[in-house]
Amino acid sequence: ARPRVGYFYAGKKNTLTLTDALMNLKVKDFQSMPVIVSENMTVYDAICHMFLEDVGTLFVADQNNYLQGVLSRKDLLRTSIGTQDLNKIPVHIIMTRMPNIAYCTKSDFLIEAAKKLIDREIDSMPVVNETVGGVEIIGRLTKTNVTKAFISLAQIHEL
Amino acid sequence: ARPRVGYFYAGKKNTLTLTDALMNLKVKDFQSMPVIVSENMTVYDAICHMFLEDVGTLFVADQNNYLQGVLSRKDLLRTSIGTQDLNKIPVHIIMTRMPNIAYCTKSDFLIEAAKKLIDREIDSMPVVNETVGGVEIIGRLTKTNVTKAFISLAQIHEL
Known part of the structure; x- marks a missing residue:
């Protein structure tokens, strides 16, 4: 069969195409x-805090809000089945530290941040602001955010 | 400013548009x-099994592979900080049971399944085959799968 090649009417409502929408999504939008x-x-307190806040990842910061570590639900579950008293281990013993932390900035393209989550096999990463003093935490980007972005593309289509 | 309305050249490689691609994705593709x-x-064994298999959700089935329950990392973490001996609690005590389990089929549209994950606030659900005997488990759909689908849309764009 002959491939469909040619010109298609784009229409008034589709001046922003789905392709444009996808490639222009930024981390800050989601x-x-x-x-x-x-x-x-x-x-122990970190696990309780995770349940209270209903998140899958906690970030560890110093008093200046500079990123020191990341704690996933998986890290906490691994520790919880160990033999140590959870009330006696501080989180800095088990957290992932720099330079092993993946992060992104709010102006990064969402598609690039999504690739980073998949490549690093993580559910979430901090959104940061790199300053001379340190890496300041300003947000959190998760696979839930990316899933919501995916759904939002279909809603553009419905316009 | 006058809106950009008119005809745009679609090109040979874009006969399948991104919109078509998004709306036609099926659960079975991801x-x-x-x-x-x-x-x-x-x-205790379920937690070890979750680490060995490197997944965030386990499904519980009977000998016919019919769905009985779902165990999330969150369910296991909640139980692990309790006072009970993890070696003495069977998973059927803590699992989510029917009819509270969200599931989908392999021929469902991915966008609908993604909405279900968000609406139900879950990371993963079983892909099933509903038979007269019961609900047979044939797959697993996660926010990781949806994130990979999101990335795949950008790759279509790059063609």
Whole structure:
């Protein structure tokens, strides 16, 4: 069969095409609020905090809000089946530290941030502002945010 | 400013538009293999199994592979900080049961399944085959799968 090649009427409502919409999405359009704890919080308290805040990842920061570590639900589950007393282990013992933390900025393209989540096999990463003093945490980008972005593309289509 | 309305050259490689691609994606194009345990497995063993298989959700099935329950990393973490011996609690005590389990079929549109994950606030659900005998588990659909689908749309764009 002959391939359909040619000109298609784009229409008034489609001046922003779905392709444009997809490639122009930024992290800032979909990011969530970060949930931050201090490095001296116990693992037990961190687990309770994760349930209270209903998130899958906690970020660890110093008093200047500079990124020190990341705690995933998986990290906490691994520790919870160990033999140590969860009330005696501070989170800085088990957290992922720099330079092993993947992060993004609010002006990054969402598609690039999504690739980073998949490549690094993580559910969430901090959205940061790199300053001379340190890496400041300003947001949280998760696979939930990317899933919502995916759904939003279909809603553009329905216009 | 006058809106950009008119005809745009679609090009040889774009006969399948991004909109068509998005709206036609099916669960079967992105689903993963399910990881299934029996209802008598202990919570401790289920946690170990989750780490070994590197998944965030386990499905519980009977000997006919019919769906009985779902265990998330969150369910296991909640139980692990309790006072009970994890080696003495079988997973059927803590699992989510029918009719509270969200599921989808392999021929469902991915966009509808993604909406279900968001609406139900879950990371993963079983892909099933509804038979007269019961609900057979044939796959697993996660926010990771949806994130990969989102990335795949950008790759269509790059063609």
